[in-house]
Amino acid sequence: MLVALSDRPYNDLAGLIAYAKDKGRATIAVAGINQEVLVRQLAQEYNVNLVPIPGAGAAEAMTSALGGHVDATTQGTLHVAQIKSGKMKQLASIIDRRVPYAPNSATLAEQGSKAEPLNSHTMLITPRGLPDPVKTCLKQALDEAIRTPDYKAQMDKFENEALNLGEEGNRDLNARLADFYAKILAKN
Incomplete structure (x- = not known):
């Protein structure tokens, strides 16, 4: 998500x-290359000087934002407690959907941006040539596990949601993202 301190004079993208x-620029602490790419996309799209400030991870990016050293930060989930405490506000969802803890925070696309949203997934990967009965069993077990109350509670704890894209969905997502990042990183 794209978040900032609550007292900042902006509330959205x-x-x-x-x-x-x-001001001539805004600084955004980022925790990874995908977030840096997103900030650069937004800067180009809106013809504005948005400066990604890379760090050693999400905790460092959050510390920079909480200390007022940057104008905003991109975060996965560290910001949720800060939003709930009132110290921070969410400017935009930088994934492809709104999130349960900030339902009024629109996505980048809903705010008019054409930037590629970020994706974060946990995937189960098996060796090539897995026998079909084993593959079918794993698919069914994974689908059942994702729908259990215990797993939902775990996802809620992390302010996340369980999605099962399935084999084809994961393959399509990975191919699309690989193509996108190959093109965008080749330009830089």
């Missing part, structure tokens, strides 16, 4: 873009 144009 448009506000952050206007702030950056007015």
Whole structure:
């Protein structure tokens, strides 16, 4: 998610873009190359100086934001407690959907951006040539496990949601993302 301290003078992507144009730039602490790519996409799309500030991970990015050293940060889940405490606000969902803990925070696409949303998935990968009966059994067991109350409770604990894209869905997602990042990183 794209988040900022609650006292910042912007509440959404448009506000952050206007702030950056007015001030000449806005700094955004990021925890990974995919987040840096996203910030650079937004800078190019809106013709504004958005400066990604890479760090050693999400905790460092959060510390930079909480300390007021940057104008915003991209986060996975560390920001949720800060939002609940009132210290931070979410400017945009940088994944392809709104999230349960911030249902009023629109996605980048809903806010008019064409930037590629981030994706984060946990995948079960098996060796090539797995016998069909074993593959079918694993697919069924995974689907059942994802729908259990215990797994839902675990996902709720992490402010996340369980999705099962299935074999084809994962293959399609990985192919699309591999193509996207190959193209975007080749330009840089």
